[in-house]
Amino acid sequence: MHAMMSLRATSRLSPLIRYRAKSNLAVLAEIISKNAANLEKVGQNSSTPLPSIDEPFHPQTEAFRQDPANAEAAAQIVAASLQLAATLSSPMEALYHVAAGPFKGAALRVSIEANIAEILREAGPGGLHVNDIAKQNGQDPKKLARFLRYLATNHIFQEVEPDVFRNNRISGLLDTGKDSKAILADPDAKYDGTTGVTAIVAHHLDEITKGSVYAWEHLNDAEAKNIQDQRGSPMAKYLGKGKNQWEWFEQPDQLPRRKRFDMAMKGAAALQSSEAIRAGFDWSKLTKGSIVVDVGGGIGFAAASIADGFPDLHYVVQDLPGAIANAKEFWQERNPKAVEKNGVTFEAHSFLEAQPKRDVSVFFVKHIVHGFTDTYCKQILDHLRSAATDKTVLVLPEFIVPHACRLPEAEKQARQNVPGSIDPEAPAPLLANYGSQLAYGADMAMMFGPNGQERTYREMDNLLTNSNWKITKVHRQAGQMSVNFYEAVPV
Numbered sequence: 001m002h003a004m005m006s007l008r009a010t011s012r013l014s015p016l017i018r019y020r021a022k023s024n025l026a027v028l029a030e031i032i033s034k035n036a037a038n039l040e041k042v043g044q045n046s047s048t049p050l051p052s053i054d055e056p057f058h059p060q061t062e063a064f065r066q067d068p069a070n071a072e073a074a075a076q077i078v079a080a081s082l083q084l085a086a087t088l089s090s091p092m093e094a095l096y097h098v099a100a101g102p103f104k105g106a107a108l109r110v111s112i113e114a115n116i117a118e119i120l121r122e123a124g125p126g127g128l129h130v131n132d133i134a135k136q137n138g139q140d141p142k143k144l145a146r147f148l149r150y151l152a153t154n155h156i157f158q159e160v161e162p163d164v165f166r167n168n169r170i171s172g173l174l175d176t177g178k179d180s181k182a183i184l185a186d187p188d189a190k191y192d193g194t195t196g197v198t199a200i201v202a203h204h205l206d207e208i209t210k211g212s213v214y215a216w217e218h219l220n221d222a223e224a225k226n227i228q229d230q231r232g233s234p235m236a237k238y239l240g241k242g243k244n245q246w247e248w249f250e251q252p253d254q255l256p257r258r259k260r261f262d263m264a265m266k267g268a269a270a271l272q273s274s275e276a277i278r279a280g281f282d283w284s285k286l287t288k289g290s291i292v293v294d295v296g297g298g299i300g301f302a303a304a305s306i307a308d309g310f311p312d313l314h315y316v317v318q319d320l321p322g323a324i325a326n327a328k329e330f331w332q333e334r335n336p337k338a339v340e341k342n343g344v345t346f347e348a349h350s351f352l353e354a355q356p357k358r359d360v361s362v363f364f365v366k367h368i369v370h371g372f373t374d375t376y377c378k379q380i381l382d383h384l385r386s387a388a389t390d391k392t393v394l395v396l397p398e399f400i401v402p403h404a405c406r407l408p409e410a411e412k413q414a415r416q417n418v419p420g421s422i423d424p425e426a427p428a429p430l431l432a433n434y435g436s437q438l439a440y441g442a443d444m445a446m447m448f449g450p451n452g453q454e455r456t457y458r459e460m461d462n463l464l465t466n467s468n469w470k471i472t473k474v475h476r477q478a479g480q481m482s483v484n485f486y487e488a489v490p491v
């Protein structure tokens, strides 16, 4: 019956629609083969090996992406593969790829909390039977096997023999590098001193995901609808019991969450190399002793990356008291010289209040406005504008959310005077945004967690214009993990 209906439906399709659908498959396949052939050549060079899904992650396998041509080739292959998979999967399977998304997240969280990546690293390339994994972490082996097999089916971990698992390229990223027994003895310290990559994934899978399951209820909550501040998010309502993320994290019993979040921000920064953070703005044009304020800097990880290359500038890390305590500890370890020589100062200060610093060369505001609704962003940007001199530059690293379609010509024309402001577009028939998920994932996380939003270029332009800042340039970074640096000057 079902087959007959779909046959009848097919026979009603116009020849043009059928022709296009057929030709797209071949075009997509050609995009893959052409770009793959180019990448194969790059991979023959030992300094730019191509990634292999079977091997544990090694940063060197990302080196090939530093060449924009290679990054573009990889992005096109991924976009075409996703589009082919969506086209050729049965619609029900394709739908369930998304509908079962929360279950994948649940499995991934279990693997992190149960320290699977660390245990498997210690086991070596042969992997470990799930019964032996369970002996180490005290979990139910049958349930663990089900979670791990589900993840292996999504290319996270490998099942090398029935019930025997090992790390691969993607699961290796979840490895904090710590001794599994030490983590089990002191779970709250799991992320201390790590790259923060596992911490950011764990933060998303815990607080943010728990908020996300109430998205629909929350949208229809008459009271929450009108809350402009961070208490207006599902996470605040259902987890923080009405407290915003920061008030909630600052409570003594939530300190492990605060610590994990601060490490998570280090992980977010690690999605970009320190070089990329330095490359986002021409720091060399600032004179010795120029003041750079890292507004809401967390532990000041980004400022520390800039200080590595530009030690003669004076850095001020501002944040809430809990983060400032962690910032002092972090800098003492990372750059004790800057601390001793007064190259960095730390200030507990709320950016929702008047900015106390004067004669500032750069207000560096990374991943702050994405945590707020427009109403609060205006407050933050107004305070900075009031403290700015006519030489102050606002540097704002944020995602730029692309549209899934192509930009209209008129919009491109309107942006022509601002270098870097036009979103790069993938060639047709690929989705214009390359099907890249990162900016949208971050946007959802901002909605569910702090009631904020990642913004399109136009949305950011409006925000800045309303606070008398003018965007002069956008520095875009190649690759899919990109965060882009808006540069703005006072009007």
Ligand SMILES: C[S@@+](CC[C@H](N)C(=O)[O-])C[C@H]1O[C@@H](n2cnc3c(N)ncnc32)[C@H](O)[C@@H]1O
Pocket (backbone or CB within 6 Å): 246, 265, 266, 269, 295, 296, 297, 298, 299, 301, 302, 318, 319, 320, 323, 349, 350, 351, 352, 365, 366, 367, 368, 371
């Ligand atoms: C998403 S994190 C970004 C941290 C850092 N800029 C980075 O990119 O790594 C947001 C930061 O804003 C801080 N924050 C939140 N509300 C604040 C406020 N009212 N005043 C100052 N800092 C605040 C948080 O403590 C947190 O460290």
